[in-house]
Amino acid sequence: MSTGFFGDIKPIRFEGPDSDNPLAYRHYDPDEMVMGKRLEDHLRFAVCYWHSFTWPGGDPFGGQTFERPWFPKAGSGDTMELAKRKADVAFEMFSLLGVPFFTFHDADVRPEADTFAESRKRLDEIADYFQKKMEETGVRLLWGTANLFSHRRYMAGAATNPDPDVFAHAAATVKACMDVTKRLGGENYVLWGGREGYETLLNTDIGRELDQMGRFLSLVVDYKHRIGFKGTILIEPKPQEPTKHQYDYDVATVYGFLRRYGLENEVKVNIEQGHAVLAGHSFEHELALANALGIFGSIDMNRNDYQSGWDTDQFPNNVPEMALAYYQVLLAGGFSTGGTNFDAKLRRQSLDPDDLLAAHVGGMDCCARGLKAAARMLEDKALSGPLEERYAGWNSREAQAMLSGKRSLEEIAERVEKEKVDPRPRSGRQEKLENIVNRYV
Structure with missing residues (x-):
């Protein structure tokens, strides 16, 4: 059912490389067979809720530029009515794009209440609403997660906070989000330590905070098994922003952390292209290392502007980069529970509703071209042949x-x-x- 937000735009279809339709796929044909598998099943695209439907278009030097019918009006608070209106538009967009998955934080989908209990009830209520939408559209949940970084209570971290009550509040929040993720059939649960780090060592006990973080993750893993959640627990590495230094700096750091707390067989990584670049790595490096260490799980597909030097969360547009990235994904055996999540946002000047669609169309086409190129390189042994030859002496x-x-x-x-x-x-x-x-x- 149309919400009217996207006007009379029809579902986006594959029209081939010669199409001049700005809202058509030129390279992403979900039913195209690549290495014996449908392209949709290779890529497993997901649209994120936060940047697509929650971000107001601000930056550090300017406020809101987007006007959305589900945004609270000035002087009024967020409501469940607005949350459901947002969900209506979100699932309309998922259907127009033909993506199989979506992803969300709790704070994206329901308004914050005065008490934790009321916030949890609101999350359960919107989960009921999602369940109906998912049944109507066939769209599934790739992963859920909890926002443990935006609210002021988390200004000194969540699991690593010096206040044990903040640790407890964060743990209760994750439990609620895991319950909803399981109920909605989510295939993964993601933990991103947005403020799990420090701004200054003058007031930070690193050893204590790492132990707190290790205990928190152990609690999450134990709860996963207790409730019978079959999905994968994922950690998303990032070196900085918003803190000066974050404890989940990169894939290697996360692996060392998991090994220290005996969780290397329980948790995998969700790797973001932009975060890899912030850590001084290439995307394919992080993917290759995760594969080598046995912790590859899923990816967030958003790039940075190489001139800006910070996390700009832009849609992918570089086919050679995507080819090298998906080459590593295919070497890892492809996705199992993971997928390609567009953790990307429009530029703050991209105001029109169809900009949301066009951004995803371009990103999906770019990824499709990259994956198909990667598959051809693998089938032809274009890179694996020379690699085997280089190390042949070790045989x-x-x-x-x-x-x-x-x-x-x-x-x-x-x-x-x-x-x-x-x-x-x-x-x-x-x-x-x-x-x-x-x-x-």
Whole structure:
């Protein structure tokens, strides 16, 4: 049923690369078969609730630029009526785009109440409303999460807060959100430590705060098993913003944290392109490392402006970057419970309702082109062939003996002298490999 927000726009369809329709897919055909799987099932697109329907279009130097019919009017408070109007438009948009999933924080979908109990009741009420919308549209929940960073109570962190009552409030909030996520059939639950870090070491006990964070995550994992939630628990790394330093800095840091608290087999990562760049990495580096460490889970697909130096949350538009990213996703075996979540927002000057649709259409086309290029590279062994050749020496009997611990340091040194081992450097062929990638994109 149309809400009127998007006018008379019809559901967006695949029209092929020659189409000049700004609201048509040129490269994303959900039913196209790639490596034996439908493109929709490879990409598992999700639209996020917060940037798409909650963000007012402000920035650090200016306030609201967007006018949405579900935003509270000046001088009036947010209401459940407005929350349901927002949900009506959200599910209309999901249907127009034809995406299989959506994602949300609790604070995105229901207004904050005066008490925790009332806020929880409001979340349950909107979950009932979502359930009907999901049944009507067929749209599913990729993941739910709790906003543990916006309210002033969390200004010094949630799990890492010096006040144990804040820890308790955050724990109760996560429990409520996990209950709703399970009820709505969510395939994952995400924890992002937006303020789990510090602004100054002058008032911070890092060891204490890490232990608090480890205990909090252990409580979440225990509760997951107690209620029979079959989804994946995900942590989303980010190095900074809003804090000076966050404890979930990057994939490597998160893995070290999980190992310290015995959770490396219980929790995986949701990797965001923009956060990878903020940490000084490439997106594909973080994906490859997560795969190597066995904690790859899901991705947030939003980029940063490389000139701005902060988290600008823009829609993807660089096909070569997407090809390298999805190459790593495919190497990891593809998504299981995870997917491609558009944690991206419009520019504050993009005021029209159809800008919301066009942004997602462009991003989905970009991802589709990237994934198809990545699949062709894999099928042709364009990169894996040279990689296998580069490390082929490690397949020898002696190399395997060194690697498996069958040779001591003395034995290795003795062989080097006896056999006059004198290795010659070989080209890494980086430029040739870059040229290969460019042929596919």
